[in-house]
Amino acid sequence: MVHDTVMHSIESPTWQEDHVEADGFRIRYVEAGGGAALVHLHGAGGLVLTPSHDVLARERRVIAFEMPGFGASPENTRHQKMPDLAGTMLEAVSALGVDRFDLMGTSFGGKTALWMALLAPERVLALVLESPAAIRPDGQRPPQATTAEELAAMLHAHPERVPPRPLPDPEQTARTWPMVMRLMGPARDPELEEAMRSLQLPVLVVFGTADRLIPPEMGRTYKELLPSCQLLFVYDAGHAVAADRPGAFTEAASDFLDHHEQYVVSRRSSVLFP
């Protein structure tokens, strides 16, 4: 088991950066590790690598995309609904020569990942949703931080413990935010929720108990809708679960990707002195 405190001292694997052409977009991605592919889709703040990525890449080929419209990519006015973006991302994965894969989505990217699984259930082996934004309290609009401190307080259980991260530059936000709002869609999306009822693949939904953006209680709706869903609360983590409790998050995510719903059976030995 990897403890949070030692996470930051783990040697980072080498992340290769490249671009892939898919569906008319030039999409940036980083990748590390080898073996079975794990595709990760970031949250509304864009692509940020956490120590969790490093640990996951020790046993898998981790591919973290920067979705069209984020980062330095041109404004994305083409995608009107989340399934549009999900379709493009499926093509991007294919363009890397990957057919079947594990999929992980964070917050905004959690909704993208859900749609990818719904559009191509035969290609996705298992789905991990970190603080997914697909189902939100009625009437809640995603808040926008105006200072770096506000951003840290929104994302982290203990903002004082996190190295300060500057706000994205206003020009980039002006380019990204309309697309985020458009694709995020309504707090409750009946079309998505109806489709979730017949999604047969194993899903792990993870919420931090100290999430200030999306109440962790939203997790139970995923559990109600999805035929094969495990709900997991990571204690004392905020919205940025993998950043706040990398060891805790990664242990559960890896275990789930290895064993799917059978991850509920403990494989830890309790033998102290063999």
Next chain:
Amino acid sequence: MKAALFSIVPYQGEAERGTWPVPARTYSADVARRSMEMALEQYELADELGFDWVTLAEHHFAPLSLTPNPMVLAGAVTQRVRRAKIALLGATIPILNPVRVAEEFAMLDTLTGGRVVAGMLRGTANEYVTYDVNPAESWGRFEEAMELIIRAWTEPQPFGWQGRHFRFRSVSIWPRPVQQPHPPIYMSASSPESGEFAARHRVRIGFAFTTLPLASAAARHYRECAAACGWEPGPDDVLYRVTAHLADTDEQALEELRASGADAPRLGFSASNRPLDDAAASAGYYGRDATVQRGRIRAQGRPMAERIEQGQLLAGSPDTVLAQARRIRDELGAGILEVVFSPMAREKTLRAIELFGTRVLPRLRAL
């Protein structure tokens, strides 16, 4: 004010003193059975007399208390106490399995139709030896266990818990608590850290093994922190535990206390094993004002007159005890007075309980 009757369920026979853990060399199964029966008798009488609560607690490895798992005795109490709330102060949650604690409280809440009060405590330093838990991790385990227990009570879907100290892949307890969203929670708030935590989590507080001045200062800290968190604790949010003996006159009550050995110097639970307590203290168990906290626990052994003065002992006629109780209400703002009747001959204790129930309790309500 409301009143609770607390029994620690002491073993009513010969046993070694001034040590912990206590060897069972002189143990008698018959005495133990009678001791438990005496506690049940007290609870039953308290219920008949109109006490608002009866209270049990968790302590290990000593004749001081025969309820290492108070949930078990509480199961029996549910069949005898039909009206009063049944308080467990507490479950020592950092040394237990929190899911099991959530299940047990929910069982008791179901058996009583929603009359359980859920105390969650850290226990005394020595109790960390009981199940081999590092006392340095006491606070971390306490905070996490409380959150997990509340989640187990309130989350309708099966869930996993990825904590720092606890990991569960799938939790979905049956039965569920009757009280919604969950039974009231009490915790100790003698240390500044605990008062701050309780205020932040809107948890009620109780004081035991302390003095009235120390408890009053701690209660002020709790109220200030609650105000900073945007809420104001009411009378039911503060409980104070005190030892008591009543007789028809002050002289008789004091004489009976002296005759029962209550005036003799005593060692507190933790102080019975000083090296162990020192080890827990050096691990940081007592928090940021360790000196005050350790002094508070050692202050339990003082002479009778001093204990009355310090608000640790109510003693005298019903009128005198009422005046002493009023002082606790006035100085501390406690809305719940939890009374431990000082151990002595069975009839004298029952008489004291009856005097309290018939002559003090009705007037206490008006305070």
